[in-house]
Amino acid sequence: MGQFLQFAFLGLAAGAIYSVLASSLVGIYAATGIINFAQGAIGLYSVYLVAALRTDGSLVLPIGTLSLGSEDDPTSMELALVLGVVSAVVWALLAHVLVFRPLRHAPVLAQVVASVGLMLFLQALVQLRFDTENLFAQSILPENTVEIAGAVVNVSDLILAGVAIAVSLLLWAYFRLTTLGVATRAGSEDELAARLSGYSPDRLAAIVWVISGAATGLIVVLASFTIGLTVTSYTFFVIPALAVALVGRLTSFGIACAAGLVLGAFQSVISWLATKTWWPEWAQAGLGDAVPFVIVVVALFLLGGRIPSRGSLGEVRMPAVRIPRIRVVPTVAIIAAVVIAILLTFGTWRFGVVTSVILTLIALSLVLLTGYLGQISLASMAFAGAAGFALSKLTTNWNVPFPFSMLFAALIATGLGVLVGVPALRIRGAQLAVVTLAAALAIQSFVFNNPAITAFEGNMIADPTLFGIDLGVRDGTNLVTLRFALMVLVVVAIATLVVLRFMGGSTGRAFLAVRSNERAAASVGINVAATKLLGFALSAFLAGIGGCLIGYSRGQLSAGSFTVMIGLTLLAMTYVGGITSFAGAVIAGIIGPLGVGYVFLTQTLSFGEYYELIAAGSLLLMAVMNPVGVAGAASEFGDRIRTLRHRREPEPQPGAPGAAQSAEAGAHV
Missing domain, CATH: 1.10.3470 (ABC transporter involved in vitamin B12 uptake, BtuC)
Structure with a gap:
């Protein structure tokens, strides 16, 4: 005693x-x-x-x-x-x-x-x-x-x-x-x-x-x-x-x-x-850090409806959303630009390009869940890390081949995402942010930093192969092989096109309806609970694919690749880019941790030590002065330009050739 x-x-x-x-x-x-x-x-x-x-x-x-x-x-x-x-x-x-x-x-x-x-x-x-x-x-x-x-x-x-x-x-x-x-x-x-x-x-x-x-x-x-x-x-x-x-x-x-x-x-x-001999080995590390997460979830489930909200002078709205449309020419142009960047770079710069491509996918998971569905999540890197460590187990212990190993690992992250998303059925807003941040810290401490759970075979990850072709990231002194870089681009492109198709279809409209007004969405037949869980599942799956690609790019995982701070930094970059658009995810990938922007600051400007400070400062400026982010501001600027052009165009006079053409066009419509 x-x-x-x-x-x-x-x-x-x-x-x-x-x-x-x-x-x-x-x-x-x-x-x-x-x-x-x-x-x-x-x-x-x-x-x-x-x-x-x-x-x-x-x-x-x-x-x-x-x-x-x-x-x-x-x-x-x-x-x-x-x-x-x-x-x-x-x-x-x-x-x-x-x-x-x-x-x-x-x-x-x-x-x-x-x-x-x-x-x-x-x-x-x-x-x-x-x-x-x-x-x-x-x-x-x-x-x-x-x-x-x-x-x-x-x-x-x-x-x-x-x-x-x-x-x-x-x-x-x-x-x-x-x-x-x-x-x-x-x-x-x-x-x-x-x-x-x-x-x-x-x-x-x-x-x-x-x-x-x-x-x-x-x-x-x-x-x-x-x-x-x-x-x-x-x-x-x-x-x-x-x-x-x-x-x-x-x-x-x-x-x-x-x-x-x-x-x-x-x-x-x-x-x-935890020092006692009878204490289970799996619970000897990180359990104390997991306790607050349990407390948060229980408290919010029991008291969430009775936590008061502050009175306000008016209604507030989330940043506007632009429905994505997959167009052939822009899609081919973007993919071609990335291919050219891969071909023209090598070493650290190519690693930065590949990392930016991967981070774009993880950032897109945030756009999907937070920007479209309105569920604030701070646990994206936790989902990515869960898939990465699962990939290590699948490839080294069970010899599951690529790409099935990546799909199975991403499904494990999906299950974790649904579990973390269950509290979203009762709570939302800042309270949900508390839950997801507590979950991310608990996963980092109790899972990623727990030798009894993640320390197997040195957390090595076997190189991916497909039809006998080695897609490994390293080849001698080559930091990133061309085959691996193109494989990452193909995987991210497929996943991105699929999720953009979801966001532009009925699923995306359901997400937007739930984000706008849950009661109104339910009144028109949308299953709000199922929609929320689907959002968490899709977001975690995307983050899981990204985590697997990070694992393949490292060859050996450590908890340092998926820390809570990295996840928060990526969220910051996504918000700076534009939390409600695919373009915002692309910007976040470019300027995200270890991406092209980071390599530029480190290699060219020697400002690597200021990266986190610049990222956080940019986030603060965007949150206060420009909530729609870089992509949103660019879109608004383009809309204003088009509006001005439309106003300046003179209306065709009766009897003029232009008038006849306009009348003919109107008849066809």
């Missing part, structure tokens, strides 16, 4: 972070109606800022560095702590003013991708500006221990739990006992009424952003010595925080706080149990 309690108390540090982030998420949701996926990333900058100040006195700014000390005389702990908290407040205010306030009445999709973009931007900025490999957190809280019921407990863990409870009480008191807090709550129900009462929802929201930013910065800096410094950990602490916030229906600070502390303790106990 003593060991059980000891490990439960050891989880209080992580639990305190979950609790404070969850309380902050509840407060922000009450003030703005936005679920902020970047809340953990806001604290991430504070952690590394304090670590740098305590190491050599460097105050690292987004641009430039100020010296407030040296290695022999670093910044004092008190000043470093204050600056860390202030930095979190500044980032929170910037997020409110520059990102979320302009998107207050934007579609949920724009708010979600902007939040994801901010998360990617802050993480990329930290990796760019700080020496993340050599910075270490220093102790701030007391390091002594006390004994409770036979368990040796760190005093610092108890203090962190106390801070989490205090933050929760502070936010509860602000929203319940202060005039401004009550006005903020009223504004969440009826924004127009709040304005008529003389309160500015923007200013009320700014106050909540300040409080939540300060609380986030404080707790992560205090806990950093216990947790350690890792970039991705603090970024993804938002997933368990979202889980416990949803348990509290995004309204209860007390439930969110208590659930966060319990979840941290529970994860610590699971880590302890």
Whole structure:
């Protein structure tokens, strides 16, 4: 019992972070109606800022560095702590003013991708500006221990739990006992009424952003010595925080706080149990990270209908969709252009071309599911990775030949996609984004990074062969063979044409009807549940084919090929390109991770280290200023040009040759 309690108390540090982030998420949701996926990333900058100040006195700014000390005389702990908290407040205010306030009445999709973009931007900025490999957190809280019921407990863990409870009480008191807090709550129900009462929802929201930013910065800096410094950990602490916030229906600070502390303790106990000899081998890695996903799904299924939505001044709409039409000449021209690019390139550049072709297919899966069906999914690379690892098993252990191995692996990804899509039958919008992001992180931790599940035969993938022709990616020193590149193009072209045919037919119209209005779609005989599951199935199948092609291009898989961050980056690029069009998927493939755009930045401009920052920054700009993306903007510009031409054309006069021709044409019509 003593060991059980000891490990439960050891989880209080992580639990305190979950609790404070969850309380902050509840407060922000009450003030703005936005679920902020970047809340953990806001604290991430504070952690590394304090670590740098305590190491050599460097105050690292987004641009430039100020010296407030040296290695022999670093910044004092008190000043470093204050600056860390202030930095979190500044980032929170910037997020409110520059990102979320302009998107207050934007579609949920724009708010979600902007939040994801901010998360990617802050993480990329930290990796760019700080020496993340050599910075270490220093102790701030007391390091002594006390004994409770036979368990040796760190005093610092108890203090962190106390801070989490205090933050929760502070936010509860602000929203319940202060005039401004009550006005903020009223504004969440009826924004127009709040304005008529003389309160500015923007200013009320700014106050909540300040409080939540300060609380986030404080707790992560205090806990950093216990947790350690890792970039991705603090970024993804938002997933368990979202889980416990949803348990509290995004309204209860007390439930969110208590659930966060319990979840941290529970994860610590699971880590302890995993060391026992009787514990199953398959559950020794990543199970703790999968728990938040289960909590999210259960909470949303039980409470999804009772989670309040913010009142708005008007209706918002998703970006417009253009129905794809397969035309022979443009299709042949695109394929010919890719063939020429393959023939004219070699080495890293050809690898970039092939990768762009593969990423176009995965991006198309996002266009299909999110742009057409309106179901926000952040798990595309999880589906791709599931197919990739299944392909390794099929080709090395069971010797399944190409292309059947790829089809079977993609079907496994399809089953996973349907499973993840089941919650979409009850929820939508930002809540569905939470589910899919939690699912992606759970799959990455519990499946991809679990040696008991994925570590077989070194995750090797046998080269594809067809009718005795070797289609392998390598041939001696040749990085990408011409045969492999053309095989990828053929597979992607076939899959793309098939899915475009679906999108342009009755299936696509059903998708658009469900996206527009689910009740109206059901009233005209469309099976909404089946349509949603079909969308997840088709999207996962496309992503699975892409994952198999990635596997073939590598020859040996690792979890690093299918991380959540890569998936989010590809989503960012798809949104930048245009989330509702095939052209957007093509643009996303070109500028996606390791694609042609990435090779250009790395090889030609030597800007490879700035890639993630540029990607996230582009996403933020697009989400705020141009929600339809590059492809949508180009289409709108073309429409305007055609409209102007039509207006400038003089109407034919009666009796003129043109008039006679027009009359004749009209008669034929």
